[in-house]
Amino acid sequence: MTALTAFLGTNLGRLVAGVVAFLVVATLIGQVMARTARSEKTLATLRNANARIRAWWVMVAVFGVAVGTGGTGSILMFAVVSFLAMREFMTLTPTASDDHAVLIFAFFIFAPIQYALVWAEWYGLFSILIPVYAFVAFATRAALSGNTQRFLERTATVQWGLMACVYCVSHTPALLILRIPDHPDAGATLLFYLVLVAQINDVMQYIWGKALGEHPVAPTVSPNKTWEGFVGGTLTTIGIGTALWWATPFSPLAALAMSTVITLLGFSGGLVMSAIKRDRGVKDFGAMIEGHGGILDRIDSLLFAAPVFFHLVRFFYQPYEWR
Amino acid sequence: MIAGGLAAFARMLSGASVRWTTPVTGARQRIWFGNHSSHLDFVLIWSALPRELRATARPVAGADYWGRGPIRRYVACNVFHAILVDRSDGPATPERASAAIDSIATQMGPGESIIVFPEGTRSRTGELLPFKSGMYHLSKRKPGVELVPVHLANLSRILPKGEMLPVPLHGRIVFGAPMYLEDGETKDAFLGRARAALLALKDA
Numbered sequence: 001m002t003a004l005t006a007f008l009g010t011n012l013g014r015l016v017a018g019v020v021a022f023l024v025v026a027t028l029i030g031q032v033m034a035r036t037a038r039s040e041k042t043l044a045t046l047r048n049a050n051a052r053i054r055a056w057w058v059m060v061a062v063f064g065v066a067v068g069t070g071g072t073g074s075i076l077m078f079a080v081v082s083f084l085a086m087r088e089f090m091t092l093t094p095t096a097s098d099d100h101a102v103l104i105f106a107f108f109i110f111a112p113i114q115y116a117l118v119w120a121e122w123y124g125l126f127s128i129l130i131p132v133y134a135f136v137a138f139a140t141r142a143a144l145s146g147n148t149q150r151f152l153e154r155t156a157t158v159q160w161g162l163m164a165c166v167y168c169v170s171h172t173p174a175l176l177i178l179r180i181p182d183h184p185d186a187g188a189t190l191l192f193y194l195v196l197v198a199q200i201n202d203v204m205q206y207i208w209g210k211a212l213g214e215h216p217v218a219p220t221v222s223p224n225k226t227w228e229g230f231v232g233g234t235l236t237t238i239g240i241g242t243a244l245w246w247a248t249p250f251s252p253l254a255a256l257a258m259s260t261v262i263t264l265l266g267f268s269g270g271l272v273m274s275a276i277k278r279d280r281g282v283k284d285f286g287a288m289i290e291g292h293g294g295i296l297d298r299i300d301s302l303l304f305a306a307p308v309f310f311h312l313v314r315f316f317y318q319p320y321e322w323r
Numbered sequence: 324m325i326a327g328g329l330a331a332f333a334r335m336l337s338g339a340s341v342r343w344t345t346p347v348t349g350a351r352q353r354i355w356f357g358n359h360s361s362h363l364d365f366v367l368i369w370s371a372l373p374r375e376l377r378a379t380a381r382p383v384a385g386a387d388y389w390g391r392g393p394i395r396r397y398v399a400c401n402v403f404h405a406i407l408v409d410r411s412d413g414p415a416t417p418e419r420a421s422a423a424i425d426s427i428a429t430q431m432g433p434g435e436s437i438i439v440f441p442e443g444t445r446s447r448t449g450e451l452l453p454f455k456s457g458m459y460h461l462s463k464r465k466p467g468v469e470l471v472p473v474h475l476a477n478l479s480r481i482l483p484k485g486e487m488l489p490v491p492l493h494g495r496i497v498f499g500a501p502m503y504l505e506d507g508e509t510k511d512a513f514l515g516r517a518r519a520a521l522l523a524l525k526d527a
Contacts, residue, residue: 083491087338091493097447097483103490286493287340 011247078173079115085296086165088285098145130167171306183249198301201237201266208232222274266301273300330370339494341371359440360479382438428464449479454514462504472499474524497524
Protein backbone atom coordinates (compact mmCIF):
# COMPACT_ATOMS: atom_id res chain seq x y z
CA MET A 1 0.00 0.00 0.00
CA THR A 2 2.77 2.43 0.90
CA ALA A 3 4.54 1.59 -2.38
CA LEU A 4 1.36 2.50 -4.26
CA THR A 5 0.96 5.75 -2.33
CA ALA A 6 4.58 6.61 -3.03
CA PHE A 7 4.11 5.83 -6.74
CA LEU A 8 0.98 8.00 -6.91
CA GLY A 9 3.05 10.79 -5.35
CA THR A 10 5.39 10.84 -8.36
CA ASN A 11 4.63 12.63 -11.62
CA LEU A 12 4.52 9.30 -13.43
CA GLY A 13 2.06 7.96 -10.85
CA ARG A 14 -0.24 10.95 -11.32
CA LEU A 15 -0.17 10.53 -15.09
CA VAL A 16 -1.01 6.82 -14.83
CA ALA A 17 -3.82 7.52 -12.35
CA GLY A 18 -5.20 10.14 -14.74
CA VAL A 19 -5.25 7.67 -17.64
CA VAL A 20 -6.98 5.00 -15.54
CA ALA A 21 -9.61 7.50 -14.33
CA PHE A 22 -10.18 8.61 -17.92
CA LEU A 23 -10.61 4.99 -19.09
CA VAL A 24 -13.13 4.31 -16.31
CA VAL A 25 -15.21 7.28 -17.47
CA ALA A 26 -14.87 6.29 -21.15
CA THR A 27 -15.91 2.70 -20.38
CA LEU A 28 -19.00 3.87 -18.46
CA ILE A 29 -20.07 6.30 -21.20
CA GLY A 30 -19.48 3.69 -23.91
CA GLN A 31 -21.53 1.03 -22.11
CA VAL A 32 -24.43 3.39 -21.30
CA MET A 33 -24.55 4.74 -24.86
CA ALA A 34 -24.45 1.25 -26.36
CA ARG A 35 -27.47 0.33 -24.24
CA THR A 36 -29.53 3.35 -25.30
CA ALA A 37 -28.44 3.59 -28.96
CA ARG A 38 -31.25 3.21 -31.50
CA SER A 39 -29.94 3.23 -35.06
CA GLU A 40 -27.88 0.32 -36.42
CA LYS A 41 -25.16 2.72 -37.63
CA THR A 42 -24.64 4.36 -34.23
CA LEU A 43 -24.57 0.92 -32.64
CA ALA A 44 -21.86 -0.25 -35.06
CA THR A 45 -19.76 2.84 -34.31
CA LEU A 46 -20.22 2.29 -30.57
CA ARG A 47 -19.31 -1.36 -30.83
CA ASN A 48 -16.07 -0.39 -32.56
CA ALA A 49 -15.42 2.35 -30.00
CA ASN A 50 -16.05 -0.05 -27.10
CA ALA A 51 -13.74 -2.66 -28.62
CA ARG A 52 -11.08 0.06 -28.82
CA ILE A 53 -11.67 1.01 -25.17
CA ARG A 54 -11.32 -2.65 -24.11
CA ALA A 55 -8.08 -2.90 -26.10
CA TRP A 56 -6.91 0.28 -24.38
CA TRP A 57 -7.40 -1.36 -20.97
CA VAL A 58 -5.25 -4.28 -22.03
CA MET A 59 -2.57 -2.01 -23.48
CA VAL A 60 -2.52 0.17 -20.35
CA ALA A 61 -2.20 -2.95 -18.18
CA VAL A 62 0.72 -4.30 -20.26
CA PHE A 63 2.35 -0.89 -20.34
CA GLY A 64 1.81 -0.40 -16.61
CA VAL A 65 3.46 -3.70 -15.74
CA ALA A 66 6.38 -2.93 -18.08
CA VAL A 67 7.02 0.54 -16.68
CA GLY A 68 6.35 -0.70 -13.14
CA THR A 69 9.10 -3.32 -13.38
CA GLY A 70 11.64 -0.60 -14.13
CA GLY A 71 13.87 -0.13 -17.15
CA THR A 72 14.33 -3.79 -18.07
CA GLY A 73 10.57 -4.42 -18.24
CA SER A 74 10.01 -1.47 -20.59
CA ILE A 75 12.92 -2.43 -22.82
CA LEU A 76 11.66 -6.01 -23.06
CA MET A 77 8.13 -4.86 -23.85
CA PHE A 78 9.26 -2.57 -26.67
CA ALA A 79 11.56 -5.30 -27.99
CA VAL A 80 8.53 -7.59 -28.25
CA VAL A 81 6.50 -4.80 -29.86
CA SER A 82 9.28 -4.23 -32.43
CA PHE A 83 9.54 -7.94 -33.17
CA LEU A 84 5.78 -8.31 -33.72
CA ALA A 85 5.60 -5.10 -35.78
CA MET A 86 8.48 -6.21 -38.00
CA ARG A 87 6.78 -9.56 -38.42
CA GLU A 88 3.68 -7.83 -39.76
CA PHE A 89 5.77 -5.53 -41.95
CA MET A 90 7.98 -8.23 -43.50
CA THR A 91 4.98 -10.48 -44.16
CA LEU A 92 3.69 -7.80 -46.53
CA THR A 93 7.12 -7.10 -48.05
CA PRO A 94 7.73 -8.81 -51.40
CA THR A 95 11.12 -10.38 -50.66
CA ALA A 96 12.58 -13.26 -52.66
CA SER A 97 13.51 -16.66 -51.22
CA ASP A 98 17.17 -15.62 -51.62
CA ASP A 99 16.54 -12.93 -48.98
CA HIS A 100 16.08 -15.55 -46.28
CA ALA A 101 19.48 -14.82 -44.71
CA VAL A 102 18.85 -11.06 -44.80
CA LEU A 103 15.56 -11.57 -42.96
CA ILE A 104 17.29 -13.82 -40.41
CA PHE A 105 19.82 -10.99 -39.84
CA ALA A 106 16.99 -8.49 -39.29
CA PHE A 107 14.97 -10.62 -36.86
CA PHE A 108 17.63 -12.51 -34.95
CA ILE A 109 20.73 -10.31 -35.06
CA PHE A 110 19.98 -6.62 -35.50
CA ALA A 111 16.70 -6.39 -33.55
CA PRO A 112 18.06 -8.13 -30.40
CA ILE A 113 21.36 -6.20 -30.50
CA GLN A 114 19.57 -2.86 -30.89
CA TYR A 115 17.58 -3.50 -27.69
CA ALA A 116 20.61 -4.90 -25.87
CA LEU A 117 22.32 -1.58 -26.62
CA VAL A 118 19.42 0.33 -25.05
CA TRP A 119 19.76 -1.92 -22.00
CA ALA A 120 23.54 -1.39 -21.91
CA GLU A 121 22.98 2.36 -22.36
CA TRP A 122 25.53 2.39 -25.19
CA TYR A 123 24.20 5.42 -27.04
CA GLY A 124 27.07 5.64 -29.55
CA LEU A 125 26.47 2.25 -31.15
CA PHE A 126 22.71 2.31 -30.55
CA SER A 127 22.30 5.33 -32.82
CA ILE A 128 24.30 3.92 -35.77
CA LEU A 129 23.87 0.15 -35.61
CA ILE A 130 20.99 -0.02 -38.07
CA PRO A 131 21.67 3.00 -40.33
CA VAL A 132 25.31 1.97 -40.80
CA TYR A 133 25.97 -1.69 -40.00
CA ALA A 134 22.63 -3.21 -41.02
CA PHE A 135 22.72 -1.09 -44.17
CA VAL A 136 26.10 -2.50 -45.15
CA ALA A 137 25.33 -6.07 -44.04
CA PHE A 138 21.98 -6.38 -45.87
CA ALA A 139 23.25 -5.08 -49.19
CA THR A 140 26.36 -7.26 -49.05
CA ARG A 141 24.52 -10.43 -48.07
CA ALA A 142 21.83 -9.87 -50.70
CA ALA A 143 24.50 -9.38 -53.38
CA LEU A 144 26.25 -12.58 -52.27
CA SER A 145 22.99 -14.50 -52.76
CA GLY A 146 23.46 -13.83 -56.49
CA ASN A 147 19.88 -12.76 -57.19
CA THR A 148 19.89 -9.36 -58.93
CA GLN A 149 16.21 -9.20 -59.71
CA ARG A 150 14.59 -6.13 -58.07
CA PHE A 151 17.79 -5.96 -56.02
CA LEU A 152 17.49 -2.41 -54.77
CA GLU A 153 13.78 -2.75 -54.08
CA ARG A 154 14.28 -5.89 -52.01
CA THR A 155 17.21 -4.66 -49.93
CA ALA A 156 15.67 -1.22 -49.46
CA THR A 157 12.35 -2.55 -48.18
CA VAL A 158 13.95 -4.85 -45.63
CA GLN A 159 16.15 -1.96 -44.48
CA TRP A 160 13.09 0.29 -44.28
CA GLY A 161 11.16 -2.26 -42.22
CA LEU A 162 14.03 -2.62 -39.77
CA MET A 163 14.41 1.17 -39.53
CA ALA A 164 10.71 1.75 -38.88
CA CYS A 165 9.88 -1.21 -36.65
CA VAL A 166 13.10 -1.55 -34.67
CA TYR A 167 15.31 1.54 -34.97
CA CYS A 168 12.52 4.11 -34.63
CA VAL A 169 10.52 2.22 -31.99
CA SER A 170 13.64 1.56 -29.87
CA HIS A 171 13.99 5.32 -29.32
CA THR A 172 10.97 5.15 -27.01
CA PRO A 173 12.59 2.99 -24.28
CA ALA A 174 15.91 4.76 -25.09
CA LEU A 175 14.44 7.79 -23.32
CA LEU A 176 15.36 5.88 -20.13
CA ILE A 177 19.03 6.45 -20.97
CA LEU A 178 18.68 10.24 -20.80
CA ARG A 179 19.92 12.01 -17.65
CA ILE A 180 18.37 15.38 -16.88
CA PRO A 181 19.53 17.62 -13.98
CA ASP A 182 17.01 17.91 -11.08
CA HIS A 183 14.73 15.25 -12.65
CA PRO A 184 16.10 11.89 -11.46
CA ASP A 185 13.26 9.79 -12.97
CA ALA A 186 12.70 11.89 -16.07
CA GLY A 187 13.27 8.93 -18.43
CA ALA A 188 10.25 6.87 -17.37
CA THR A 189 8.02 9.96 -17.21
CA LEU A 190 9.10 11.11 -20.70
CA LEU A 191 8.53 7.61 -22.08
CA PHE A 192 5.00 7.66 -20.71
CA TYR A 193 4.47 11.26 -21.89
CA LEU A 194 5.52 10.45 -25.46
CA VAL A 195 3.31 7.36 -25.74
CA LEU A 196 0.40 9.14 -24.03
CA VAL A 197 0.46 12.22 -26.30
CA ALA A 198 0.90 10.09 -29.46
CA GLN A 199 -2.00 7.81 -28.48
CA ILE A 200 -4.26 10.69 -27.36
CA ASN A 201 -3.60 12.22 -30.79
CA ASP A 202 -4.85 9.01 -32.48
CA VAL A 203 -8.00 9.03 -30.36
CA MET A 204 -8.65 12.73 -30.91
CA GLN A 205 -8.15 12.51 -34.68
CA TYR A 206 -10.55 9.55 -34.68
CA ILE A 207 -13.22 11.36 -32.62
CA TRP A 208 -12.99 14.68 -34.53
CA GLY A 209 -12.91 12.82 -37.83
CA LYS A 210 -16.00 10.75 -36.92
CA ALA A 211 -17.85 13.85 -35.70
CA LEU A 212 -17.01 16.44 -38.38
CA GLY A 213 -14.74 14.76 -40.96
CA GLU A 214 -15.55 15.68 -44.55
CA HIS A 215 -12.51 16.73 -46.58
CA PRO A 216 -9.80 14.05 -46.82
CA VAL A 217 -6.19 15.20 -46.54
CA ALA A 218 -4.90 12.62 -49.02
CA PRO A 219 -7.87 10.74 -50.50
CA THR A 220 -5.73 8.28 -52.43
CA VAL A 221 -3.88 7.27 -49.23
CA SER A 222 -6.53 7.21 -46.53
CA PRO A 223 -10.13 8.40 -46.82
CA ASN A 224 -10.40 8.37 -43.01
CA LYS A 225 -7.83 11.11 -42.44
CA THR A 226 -9.69 14.39 -42.89
CA TRP A 227 -8.70 18.04 -42.47
CA GLU A 228 -11.39 18.40 -39.81
CA GLY A 229 -10.00 15.43 -37.88
CA PHE A 230 -6.44 16.67 -38.34
CA VAL A 231 -7.05 20.25 -37.17
CA GLY A 232 -9.44 19.31 -34.33
CA GLY A 233 -7.29 16.38 -33.19
CA THR A 234 -4.02 18.29 -33.39
CA LEU A 235 -5.27 21.31 -31.46
CA THR A 236 -6.95 19.20 -28.75
CA THR A 237 -3.86 17.01 -28.33
CA ILE A 238 -1.49 19.97 -28.18
CA GLY A 239 -3.79 21.47 -25.53
CA ILE A 240 -3.66 18.28 -23.42
CA GLY A 241 0.08 17.80 -23.98
CA THR A 242 0.76 21.37 -22.87
CA ALA A 243 -1.50 21.03 -19.83
CA LEU A 244 0.61 18.05 -18.70
CA TRP A 245 3.84 20.11 -18.62
CA TRP A 246 4.06 19.83 -14.81
CA ALA A 247 4.83 16.10 -15.09
CA THR A 248 7.85 16.69 -17.38
CA PRO A 249 11.11 18.63 -17.23
CA PHE A 250 9.54 21.04 -19.78
CA SER A 251 8.27 24.57 -19.24
CA PRO A 252 4.68 25.12 -20.44
CA LEU A 253 5.98 26.69 -23.65
CA ALA A 254 8.45 23.85 -24.24
CA ALA A 255 5.66 21.31 -23.57
CA LEU A 256 3.59 23.08 -26.21
CA ALA A 257 6.46 22.81 -28.71
CA MET A 258 7.14 19.14 -27.81
CA SER A 259 3.51 18.07 -28.05
CA THR A 260 3.25 19.90 -31.39
CA VAL A 261 6.19 17.88 -32.69
CA ILE A 262 4.79 14.58 -31.35
CA THR A 263 1.34 15.32 -32.78
CA LEU A 264 2.48 16.35 -36.26
CA LEU A 265 4.95 13.48 -36.58
CA GLY A 266 2.30 11.11 -35.22
CA PHE A 267 0.04 12.18 -38.04
CA SER A 268 2.75 11.78 -40.67
CA GLY A 269 3.69 8.34 -39.31
CA GLY A 270 0.08 7.22 -39.66
CA LEU A 271 -0.16 8.69 -43.14
CA VAL A 272 3.03 7.01 -44.39
CA MET A 273 2.03 3.63 -42.98
CA SER A 274 -1.38 4.02 -44.65
CA ALA A 275 0.39 4.64 -47.96
CA ILE A 276 2.34 1.39 -47.51
CA LYS A 277 -0.81 -0.55 -46.63
CA ARG A 278 -2.60 0.93 -49.65
CA ASP A 279 0.29 -0.10 -51.90
CA ARG A 280 0.24 -3.67 -50.54
CA GLY A 281 -3.55 -3.80 -50.88
CA VAL A 282 -4.48 -4.35 -47.23
CA LYS A 283 -6.61 -2.38 -44.78
CA ASP A 284 -4.67 -3.30 -41.63
CA PHE A 285 -1.23 -4.77 -40.98
CA GLY A 286 -2.74 -7.52 -38.87
CA ALA A 287 -5.62 -8.50 -36.62
CA MET A 288 -3.88 -8.80 -33.28
CA ILE A 289 -5.68 -6.11 -31.28
CA GLU A 290 -9.49 -6.05 -31.35
CA GLY A 291 -10.81 -2.96 -33.15
CA HIS A 292 -7.28 -1.71 -33.84
CA GLY A 293 -5.96 -4.07 -36.52
CA GLY A 294 -2.37 -5.16 -36.07
CA ILE A 295 0.27 -3.93 -33.67
CA LEU A 296 1.85 -1.81 -36.42
CA ASP A 297 -1.48 -0.03 -36.93
CA ARG A 298 -1.40 0.88 -33.26
CA ILE A 299 2.16 2.20 -33.09
CA ASP A 300 2.37 3.95 -36.48
CA SER A 301 2.02 7.33 -34.76
CA LEU A 302 5.07 6.54 -32.61
CA LEU A 303 7.43 5.63 -35.46
CA PHE A 304 8.52 9.10 -36.53
CA ALA A 305 7.73 10.89 -33.29
CA ALA A 306 9.96 8.69 -31.07
CA PRO A 307 13.41 9.37 -32.62
CA VAL A 308 12.76 13.09 -33.11
CA PHE A 309 11.39 13.53 -29.59
CA PHE A 310 14.35 11.56 -28.19
CA HIS A 311 16.89 13.78 -29.96
CA LEU A 312 15.11 17.03 -29.07
CA VAL A 313 15.12 16.09 -25.38
CA ARG A 314 18.72 14.92 -25.58
CA PHE A 315 19.84 18.11 -27.35
CA PHE A 316 18.00 20.63 -25.20
CA TYR A 317 17.81 18.97 -21.76
CA GLN A 318 20.78 16.67 -21.29
CA PRO A 319 23.91 18.68 -20.37
CA TYR A 320 26.70 18.29 -22.91
CA GLU A 321 29.18 16.90 -20.39
CA TRP A 322 26.67 14.17 -19.33
CA ARG A 323 26.35 12.66 -22.79
CA MET B 324 1.28 -34.47 -25.75
CA ILE B 325 4.61 -34.08 -27.57
CA ALA B 326 2.59 -33.69 -30.76
CA GLY B 327 0.50 -30.93 -29.16
CA GLY B 328 3.63 -29.14 -27.99
CA LEU B 329 5.33 -29.37 -31.39
CA ALA B 330 2.14 -28.21 -33.08
CA ALA B 331 1.85 -25.20 -30.78
CA PHE B 332 5.51 -24.39 -31.42
CA ALA B 333 5.09 -24.60 -35.19
CA ARG B 334 2.00 -22.40 -34.97
CA MET B 335 3.89 -19.80 -32.96
CA LEU B 336 6.86 -19.85 -35.37
CA SER B 337 4.63 -19.46 -38.38
CA GLY B 338 2.21 -17.01 -36.70
CA ALA B 339 -0.41 -18.80 -38.73
CA SER B 340 -4.05 -17.81 -38.83
CA VAL B 341 -6.61 -20.48 -39.74
CA ARG B 342 -9.68 -20.08 -41.92
CA TRP B 343 -12.37 -22.60 -42.85
CA THR B 344 -14.28 -21.58 -45.98
CA THR B 345 -16.71 -24.47 -45.39
CA PRO B 346 -17.22 -26.19 -42.04
CA VAL B 347 -15.85 -29.74 -42.06
CA THR B 348 -17.28 -31.85 -39.25
CA GLY B 349 -17.96 -35.43 -38.25
CA ALA B 350 -15.69 -38.43 -38.22
CA ARG B 351 -15.13 -40.01 -41.64
CA GLN B 352 -12.23 -41.05 -43.80
CA ARG B 353 -10.58 -37.99 -45.34
CA ILE B 354 -7.59 -36.99 -47.41
CA TRP B 355 -6.35 -33.55 -46.40
CA PHE B 356 -4.24 -32.34 -49.31
CA GLY B 357 -2.07 -29.24 -49.28
CA ASN B 358 0.58 -27.32 -51.16
CA HIS B 359 4.06 -28.20 -49.99
CA SER B 360 6.86 -25.74 -49.35
CA SER B 361 8.41 -26.44 -45.95
CA HIS B 362 9.09 -29.10 -43.34
CA LEU B 363 6.61 -27.32 -41.07
CA ASP B 364 3.70 -28.03 -43.43
CA PHE B 365 2.23 -31.27 -42.11
CA VAL B 366 2.62 -30.23 -38.48
CA LEU B 367 0.79 -26.99 -39.28
CA ILE B 368 -2.12 -28.68 -41.03
CA TRP B 369 -2.34 -31.18 -38.19
CA SER B 370 -2.29 -28.38 -35.60
CA ALA B 371 -5.07 -26.49 -37.38
CA LEU B 372 -7.48 -29.47 -37.29
CA PRO B 373 -10.19 -29.61 -34.63
CA ARG B 374 -9.13 -31.78 -31.70
CA GLU B 375 -11.42 -34.70 -32.54
CA LEU B 376 -10.13 -34.90 -36.13
CA ARG B 377 -6.46 -34.64 -35.14
CA ALA B 378 -6.41 -38.04 -33.47
CA THR B 379 -7.20 -39.87 -36.70
CA ALA B 380 -5.12 -37.74 -39.10
CA ARG B 381 -1.82 -39.30 -40.19
CA PRO B 382 0.71 -37.46 -42.36
CA VAL B 383 2.21 -39.22 -45.35
CA ALA B 384 5.91 -38.36 -45.37
CA GLY B 385 8.97 -39.20 -47.44
CA ALA B 386 10.99 -42.02 -45.86
CA ASP B 387 14.18 -40.54 -47.33
CA TYR B 388 13.88 -37.52 -45.01
CA TRP B 389 11.62 -38.48 -42.11
CA GLY B 390 12.86 -42.03 -41.78
CA ARG B 391 16.50 -41.00 -41.45
CA GLY B 392 18.05 -40.33 -38.03
CA PRO B 393 16.56 -41.38 -34.68
CA ILE B 394 14.95 -38.02 -33.80
CA ARG B 395 13.19 -37.47 -37.13
CA ARG B 396 12.09 -41.08 -37.16
CA TYR B 397 10.72 -40.78 -33.62
CA VAL B 398 8.83 -37.57 -34.42
CA ALA B 399 7.40 -38.98 -37.65
CA CYS B 400 6.48 -42.48 -36.49
CA ASN B 401 5.85 -42.28 -32.75
CA VAL B 402 4.60 -38.71 -32.33
CA PHE B 403 2.56 -38.12 -35.49
CA HIS B 404 2.04 -41.78 -36.53
CA ALA B 405 3.16 -40.89 -40.04
CA ILE B 406 2.91 -43.28 -42.96
CA LEU B 407 6.37 -43.28 -44.52
CA VAL B 408 6.66 -43.78 -48.26
CA ASP B 409 9.74 -44.63 -50.24
CA ARG B 410 10.63 -41.91 -52.77
CA SER B 411 14.30 -42.73 -53.01
CA ASP B 412 16.18 -42.13 -56.26
CA GLY B 413 15.86 -44.55 -59.10
CA PRO B 414 13.57 -45.03 -62.06
CA ALA B 415 9.99 -43.91 -61.25
CA THR B 416 8.41 -47.03 -62.64
CA PRO B 417 4.66 -47.66 -62.51
CA GLU B 418 5.39 -50.72 -60.34
CA ARG B 419 7.10 -48.65 -57.68
CA ALA B 420 4.36 -46.01 -57.74
CA SER B 421 1.63 -48.58 -57.29
CA ALA B 422 3.62 -50.26 -54.52
CA ALA B 423 3.70 -46.93 -52.67
CA ILE B 424 -0.07 -46.48 -53.09
CA ASP B 425 -0.61 -50.06 -51.88
CA SER B 426 1.42 -49.44 -48.78
CA ILE B 427 -0.46 -46.21 -47.94
CA ALA B 428 -3.84 -47.84 -48.56
CA THR B 429 -3.10 -50.84 -46.36
CA GLN B 430 -1.62 -48.77 -43.53
CA MET B 431 -4.60 -46.41 -43.54
CA GLY B 432 -7.03 -47.93 -41.05
CA PRO B 433 -10.82 -47.79 -41.59
CA GLY B 434 -11.46 -44.64 -39.54
CA GLU B 435 -8.16 -42.97 -40.35
CA SER B 436 -7.46 -39.89 -42.45
CA ILE B 437 -4.22 -38.85 -44.09
CA ILE B 438 -2.43 -35.58 -44.79
CA VAL B 439 -0.75 -35.57 -48.21
CA PHE B 440 1.11 -33.20 -50.48
CA PRO B 441 0.22 -34.25 -54.02
CA GLU B 442 3.04 -32.19 -55.58
CA GLY B 443 5.29 -34.91 -54.16
CA THR B 444 8.05 -32.48 -53.20
CA ARG B 445 8.51 -29.02 -51.73
CA SER B 446 8.09 -26.14 -54.14
CA ARG B 447 11.06 -23.77 -54.18
CA THR B 448 9.20 -20.68 -55.27
CA GLY B 449 5.82 -21.16 -53.60
CA GLU B 450 4.25 -21.82 -57.04
CA LEU B 451 2.00 -24.88 -57.07
CA LEU B 452 3.69 -27.72 -58.98
CA PRO B 453 1.80 -30.32 -61.07
CA PHE B 454 0.11 -33.04 -58.99
CA LYS B 455 1.37 -36.61 -58.95
CA SER B 456 -1.26 -39.22 -59.64
CA GLY B 457 -1.12 -40.93 -56.22
CA MET B 458 -4.13 -39.10 -54.83
CA TYR B 459 -6.27 -40.34 -57.75
CA HIS B 460 -5.30 -43.96 -57.30
CA LEU B 461 -5.80 -43.73 -53.56
CA SER B 462 -9.29 -42.23 -54.01
CA LYS B 463 -10.18 -45.14 -56.27
CA ARG B 464 -8.98 -47.59 -53.64
CA LYS B 465 -11.05 -45.86 -50.91
CA PRO B 466 -14.48 -45.17 -52.44
CA GLY B 467 -16.38 -42.32 -50.81
CA VAL B 468 -13.29 -40.80 -49.23
CA GLU B 469 -13.67 -37.06 -48.66
CA LEU B 470 -10.89 -34.83 -50.03
CA VAL B 471 -10.29 -31.46 -48.39
CA PRO B 472 -7.90 -28.92 -49.97
CA VAL B 473 -5.69 -26.98 -47.52
CA HIS B 474 -3.76 -23.96 -48.73
CA LEU B 475 -0.67 -22.85 -46.79
CA ALA B 476 0.37 -19.29 -47.58
CA ASN B 477 3.84 -17.82 -47.01
CA LEU B 478 5.46 -21.06 -45.79
CA SER B 479 7.90 -20.96 -48.71
CA ARG B 480 9.15 -17.66 -47.28
CA ILE B 481 9.12 -18.75 -43.63
CA LEU B 482 11.22 -21.87 -44.18
CA PRO B 483 12.38 -22.18 -47.80
CA LYS B 484 13.69 -25.47 -49.10
CA GLY B 485 17.29 -25.93 -47.99
CA GLU B 486 17.21 -23.47 -45.07
CA MET B 487 17.61 -24.43 -41.42
CA LEU B 488 16.18 -21.44 -39.54
CA PRO B 489 12.63 -20.21 -40.01
CA VAL B 490 11.93 -16.48 -40.37
CA PRO B 491 8.97 -15.53 -38.17
CA LEU B 492 6.58 -14.13 -40.80
CA HIS B 493 2.83 -14.64 -40.62
CA GLY B 494 1.53 -17.75 -42.36
CA ARG B 495 -2.04 -18.51 -43.31
CA ILE B 496 -3.91 -21.82 -43.41
CA VAL B 497 -7.13 -21.95 -45.46
CA PHE B 498 -9.33 -25.04 -45.61
CA GLY B 499 -11.56 -25.42 -48.68
CA ALA B 500 -14.82 -27.25 -49.39
CA PRO B 501 -14.70 -31.08 -49.36
CA MET B 502 -14.68 -32.77 -52.77
CA TYR B 503 -15.04 -36.38 -54.02
CA LEU B 504 -13.89 -38.53 -56.88
CA GLU B 505 -16.88 -38.60 -59.28
CA ASP B 506 -18.07 -41.81 -60.93
CA GLY B 507 -16.11 -42.44 -64.09
CA GLU B 508 -13.96 -39.32 -63.68
CA THR B 509 -10.64 -39.59 -65.52
CA LYS B 510 -7.32 -39.22 -63.75
CA ASP B 511 -6.44 -35.94 -65.47
CA ALA B 512 -9.88 -34.41 -64.93
CA PHE B 513 -9.82 -35.32 -61.24
CA LEU B 514 -6.28 -34.09 -60.60
CA GLY B 515 -6.99 -30.88 -62.52
CA ARG B 516 -10.10 -30.28 -60.44
CA ALA B 517 -8.25 -30.93 -57.16
CA ARG B 518 -5.39 -28.63 -58.17
CA ALA B 519 -7.82 -25.86 -59.18
CA ALA B 520 -9.64 -26.21 -55.83
CA LEU B 521 -6.36 -25.77 -53.97
CA LEU B 522 -5.27 -22.81 -56.13
CA ALA B 523 -8.63 -21.09 -55.59
CA LEU B 524 -7.92 -20.93 -51.85
CA LYS B 525 -4.91 -18.70 -52.46
CA ASP B 526 -7.09 -15.61 -52.50
CA ALA B 527 -9.87 -16.91 -50.25
